[in-house]
Amino acid sequence: xxxxxxxxxxxxxxxxxxxxxxxxxxxxxxxxxxxxxxxxxxxxxxxxxxxxxxxxxxxxxxxxxxxxxxxxxxxxxxxxxxxxxxxxxxxxxxxxxxxxxxxxxxxxxxxxxxxxxxxxxxxxxxxxxxxxxxxxxxxxxxxxxxxxxxxxxxxxxxxxxxxxxxxxxxxxxxxxxxxxxxxxxxxxxxxxxxxxxxxxxxxxxxxxxxxxxxxxxxxxxxxxx
Numbered sequence: 001x002x003x004x005x006x007x008x009x010x011x012x013x014x015x016x017x018x019x020x021x022x023x024x025x026x027x028x029x030x031x032x033x034x035x036x037x038x039x040x041x042x043x044x045x046x047x048x049x050x051x052x053x054x055x056x057x058x059x060x061x062x063x064x065x066x067x068x069x070x071x072x073x074x075x076x077x078x079x080x081x082x083x084x085x086x087x088x089x090x091x092x093x094x095x096x097x098x099x100x101x102x103x104x105x106x107x108x109x110x111x112x113x114x115x116x117x118x119x120x121x122x123x124x125x126x127x128x129x130x131x132x133x134x135x136x137x138x139x140x141x142x143x144x145x146x147x148x149x150x151x152x153x154x155x156x157x158x159x160x161x162x163x164x165x166x167x168x169x170x171x172x173x174x175x176x177x178x179x180x181x182x183x184x185x186x187x188x189x190x191x192x193x194x195x196x197x198x199x200x201x202x203x204x205x206x207x208x209x210x211x212x213x214x215x216x217x218x219x220x221x222x223x224x225x
Contacts, residue, residue, distance in 0.1 A: 008033040008064045019082040025075030032067045055104035059118050065093040066125045073132045094179045121134045121150045129182035160221035174209040
Protein backbone atom coordinates (compact mmCIF):
# COMPACT_ATOMS: atom_id res chain seq x y z
CA UNK A 1 0.00 0.00 0.00
CA UNK A 2 2.66 2.51 1.03
CA UNK A 3 4.74 1.50 -1.96
CA UNK A 4 1.79 2.48 -4.17
CA UNK A 5 2.04 6.09 -3.06
CA UNK A 6 5.74 6.10 -3.87
CA UNK A 7 5.09 4.61 -7.32
CA UNK A 8 2.45 7.29 -8.00
CA UNK A 9 4.93 10.05 -7.17
CA UNK A 10 7.55 8.32 -9.32
CA UNK A 11 5.12 8.24 -12.26
CA UNK A 12 4.50 11.95 -11.83
CA UNK A 13 8.23 12.62 -11.81
CA UNK A 14 8.63 10.58 -15.02
CA UNK A 15 5.83 12.61 -16.62
CA UNK A 16 7.60 15.80 -15.58
CA UNK A 17 10.84 14.75 -17.22
CA UNK A 18 9.56 12.84 -20.25
CA UNK A 19 6.24 14.52 -21.06
CA UNK A 20 6.81 18.06 -19.82
CA UNK A 21 4.30 17.87 -16.97
CA UNK A 22 4.11 21.31 -15.37
CA UNK A 23 3.63 22.53 -11.82
CA UNK A 24 -0.18 22.49 -11.97
CA UNK A 25 -0.21 18.91 -13.16
CA UNK A 26 2.33 17.77 -10.60
CA UNK A 27 0.47 19.41 -7.72
CA UNK A 28 -2.86 18.01 -8.87
CA UNK A 29 -1.44 14.53 -9.32
CA UNK A 30 0.28 14.67 -5.92
CA UNK A 31 -2.94 15.80 -4.26
CA UNK A 32 -4.83 12.97 -5.96
CA UNK A 33 -2.25 10.48 -4.71
CA UNK A 34 -2.24 11.67 -1.09
CA UNK A 35 -6.04 11.92 -0.83
CA UNK A 36 -6.60 8.55 -2.52
CA UNK A 37 -4.16 6.71 -0.31
CA UNK A 38 -5.45 8.39 2.86
CA UNK A 39 -9.05 7.43 2.05
CA UNK A 40 -8.08 3.89 1.09
CA UNK A 41 -6.05 3.34 4.24
CA UNK A 42 -8.93 4.60 6.41
CA UNK A 43 -11.34 2.26 4.61
CA UNK A 44 -8.99 -0.69 5.07
CA UNK A 45 -8.58 0.00 8.76
CA UNK A 46 -12.34 0.17 9.25
CA UNK A 47 -13.44 -2.96 7.45
CA UNK A 48 -10.55 -5.01 6.06
CA UNK A 49 -9.49 -8.21 7.84
CA UNK A 50 -7.57 -10.25 5.26
CA UNK A 51 -4.67 -9.68 2.85
CA UNK A 52 -4.94 -6.91 0.27
CA UNK A 53 -5.24 -9.49 -2.51
CA UNK A 54 -4.13 -9.65 -6.16
CA UNK A 55 -7.30 -8.10 -7.59
CA UNK A 56 -6.95 -5.02 -5.40
CA UNK A 57 -3.33 -4.71 -6.47
CA UNK A 58 -4.50 -4.53 -10.08
CA UNK A 59 -6.99 -1.83 -9.08
CA UNK A 60 -4.18 -0.05 -7.25
CA UNK A 61 -2.14 -0.08 -10.45
CA UNK A 62 -5.13 1.39 -12.27
CA UNK A 63 -5.33 4.10 -9.61
CA UNK A 64 -1.73 5.07 -10.32
CA UNK A 65 -2.49 5.35 -14.03
CA UNK A 66 -5.59 7.44 -13.28
CA UNK A 67 -3.39 9.72 -11.18
CA UNK A 68 -1.19 10.25 -14.21
CA UNK A 69 -4.20 11.01 -16.42
CA UNK A 70 -5.51 13.44 -13.79
CA UNK A 71 -2.18 15.26 -13.70
CA UNK A 72 -2.01 15.56 -17.49
CA UNK A 73 -5.61 16.82 -17.76
CA UNK A 74 -5.00 19.41 -15.05
CA UNK A 75 -1.86 20.53 -16.87
CA UNK A 76 -3.74 20.80 -20.17
CA UNK A 77 -5.45 23.97 -18.91
CA UNK A 78 -2.06 25.69 -19.01
CA UNK A 79 -0.61 24.16 -22.19
CA UNK A 80 -1.30 21.38 -24.68
CA UNK A 81 -1.15 17.97 -23.08
CA UNK A 82 0.92 15.15 -24.66
CA UNK A 83 -2.11 13.42 -26.15
CA UNK A 84 -0.35 10.15 -26.92
CA UNK A 85 0.80 9.75 -23.32
CA UNK A 86 -2.59 10.69 -21.90
CA UNK A 87 -4.41 8.28 -24.21
CA UNK A 88 -1.94 5.47 -23.47
CA UNK A 89 -2.37 5.81 -19.70
CA UNK A 90 -6.15 6.01 -19.96
CA UNK A 91 -6.33 3.05 -22.36
CA UNK A 92 -4.27 0.78 -20.12
CA UNK A 93 -6.39 1.85 -17.13
CA UNK A 94 -9.56 0.93 -19.03
CA UNK A 95 -8.13 -2.44 -20.12
CA UNK A 96 -7.14 -3.28 -16.55
CA UNK A 97 -10.72 -2.58 -15.51
CA UNK A 98 -11.62 -5.91 -17.09
CA UNK A 99 -8.67 -7.62 -15.41
CA UNK A 100 -9.21 -6.89 -11.72
CA UNK A 101 -12.71 -8.34 -11.62
CA UNK A 102 -11.55 -11.45 -13.46
CA UNK A 103 -8.65 -11.87 -11.02
CA UNK A 104 -10.99 -11.44 -8.04
CA UNK A 105 -13.30 -14.17 -9.31
CA UNK A 106 -10.48 -16.56 -10.26
CA UNK A 107 -8.74 -16.19 -6.89
CA UNK A 108 -11.89 -16.07 -4.76
CA UNK A 109 -10.88 -12.70 -3.33
CA UNK A 110 -13.91 -10.62 -4.36
CA UNK A 111 -15.04 -8.32 -1.53
CA UNK A 112 -17.48 -5.47 -1.07
CA UNK A 113 -14.65 -3.03 -0.38
CA UNK A 114 -12.72 -4.22 -3.43
CA UNK A 115 -15.77 -3.73 -5.64
CA UNK A 116 -16.29 -0.23 -4.22
CA UNK A 117 -12.62 0.60 -4.75
CA UNK A 118 -12.87 -0.53 -8.37
CA UNK A 119 -16.08 1.46 -8.94
CA UNK A 120 -14.66 4.68 -7.49
CA UNK A 121 -11.54 4.45 -9.66
CA UNK A 122 -13.75 3.91 -12.72
CA UNK A 123 -15.99 6.86 -11.85
CA UNK A 124 -13.09 9.24 -11.29
CA UNK A 125 -11.37 8.26 -14.53
CA UNK A 126 -14.59 8.94 -16.46
CA UNK A 127 -14.95 12.30 -14.71
CA UNK A 128 -11.39 13.33 -15.59
CA UNK A 129 -11.76 12.21 -19.20
CA UNK A 130 -15.06 14.08 -19.51
CA UNK A 131 -13.33 17.25 -18.29
CA UNK A 132 -10.65 16.80 -20.95
CA UNK A 133 -13.14 16.16 -23.77
CA UNK A 134 -15.39 19.01 -22.60
CA UNK A 135 -12.68 21.50 -23.57
CA UNK A 136 -13.10 20.97 -27.34
CA UNK A 137 -16.71 19.74 -27.40
CA UNK A 138 -18.43 21.81 -24.73
CA UNK A 139 -19.42 21.74 -21.06
CA UNK A 140 -22.34 19.36 -21.76
CA UNK A 141 -19.83 16.48 -21.86
CA UNK A 142 -19.32 16.91 -18.11
CA UNK A 143 -22.73 15.30 -17.63
CA UNK A 144 -21.08 11.95 -18.36
CA UNK A 145 -18.57 12.30 -15.56
CA UNK A 146 -20.94 13.93 -13.09
CA UNK A 147 -23.95 11.64 -13.51
CA UNK A 148 -22.81 8.99 -11.08
CA UNK A 149 -21.89 11.60 -8.46
CA UNK A 150 -25.28 13.27 -8.93
CA UNK A 151 -26.91 9.88 -8.37
CA UNK A 152 -24.96 9.42 -5.12
CA UNK A 153 -25.85 12.93 -3.96
CA UNK A 154 -29.52 12.28 -4.71
CA UNK A 155 -29.39 9.09 -2.64
CA UNK A 156 -28.56 11.16 0.45
CA UNK A 157 -31.99 12.75 0.22
CA UNK A 158 -33.81 9.74 -1.26
CA UNK A 159 -32.84 6.58 0.68
CA UNK A 160 -34.61 4.27 -1.78
CA UNK A 161 -31.87 5.09 -4.31
CA UNK A 162 -29.44 3.17 -2.09
CA UNK A 163 -31.14 -0.13 -2.84
CA UNK A 164 -29.14 -2.99 -4.35
CA UNK A 165 -29.39 -3.23 -8.11
CA UNK A 166 -29.56 -6.59 -9.89
CA UNK A 167 -26.58 -7.54 -12.06
CA UNK A 168 -26.86 -6.19 -15.60
CA UNK A 169 -24.63 -6.76 -18.60
CA UNK A 170 -26.26 -3.76 -20.28
CA UNK A 171 -25.21 -1.52 -17.40
CA UNK A 172 -21.65 -2.81 -17.57
CA UNK A 173 -21.50 -2.39 -21.34
CA UNK A 174 -22.80 1.18 -21.20
CA UNK A 175 -20.32 2.05 -18.44
CA UNK A 176 -17.41 0.57 -20.41
CA UNK A 177 -18.52 2.42 -23.54
CA UNK A 178 -18.20 5.79 -21.81
CA UNK A 179 -14.48 5.36 -21.27
CA UNK A 180 -13.83 4.06 -24.78
CA UNK A 181 -15.73 6.89 -26.45
CA UNK A 182 -14.11 9.57 -24.29
CA UNK A 183 -10.61 8.25 -24.99
CA UNK A 184 -11.27 8.14 -28.75
CA UNK A 185 -12.75 11.65 -28.69
CA UNK A 186 -9.86 12.95 -26.59
CA UNK A 187 -7.30 11.35 -28.89
CA UNK A 188 -8.49 13.49 -31.78
CA UNK A 189 -8.35 10.58 -34.22
CA UNK A 190 -11.87 11.17 -35.58
CA UNK A 191 -13.31 14.38 -37.07
CA UNK A 192 -14.88 16.76 -34.58
CA UNK A 193 -18.43 16.20 -35.80
CA UNK A 194 -18.12 12.43 -35.38
CA UNK A 195 -16.57 12.84 -31.95
CA UNK A 196 -19.54 15.04 -31.03
CA UNK A 197 -22.01 12.42 -32.29
CA UNK A 198 -20.22 9.56 -30.53
CA UNK A 199 -20.02 11.35 -27.18
CA UNK A 200 -23.63 12.50 -27.44
CA UNK A 201 -24.67 8.91 -28.17
CA UNK A 202 -22.67 7.65 -25.19
CA UNK A 203 -24.35 10.24 -22.96
CA UNK A 204 -27.79 9.22 -24.24
CA UNK A 205 -27.07 5.57 -23.43
CA UNK A 206 -25.79 6.53 -19.98
CA UNK A 207 -28.97 8.50 -19.29
CA UNK A 208 -31.01 5.49 -20.39
CA UNK A 209 -29.00 3.18 -18.12
CA UNK A 210 -29.35 5.43 -15.08
CA UNK A 211 -33.02 6.03 -15.86
CA UNK A 212 -33.68 2.30 -16.03
CA UNK A 213 -31.92 1.74 -12.70
CA UNK A 214 -33.77 4.60 -11.02
CA UNK A 215 -37.08 3.23 -12.29
CA UNK A 216 -36.23 -0.24 -10.93
CA UNK A 217 -35.23 1.19 -7.54
CA UNK A 218 -38.47 3.18 -7.42
CA UNK A 219 -40.56 0.09 -8.12
CA UNK A 220 -38.74 -1.89 -5.41
CA UNK A 221 -38.34 0.98 -2.93
CA UNK A 222 -40.40 -0.74 -0.24
CA UNK A 223 -37.60 -3.26 0.26
CA UNK A 224 -34.82 -0.61 0.22
CA UNK A 225 -35.95 1.67 3.07
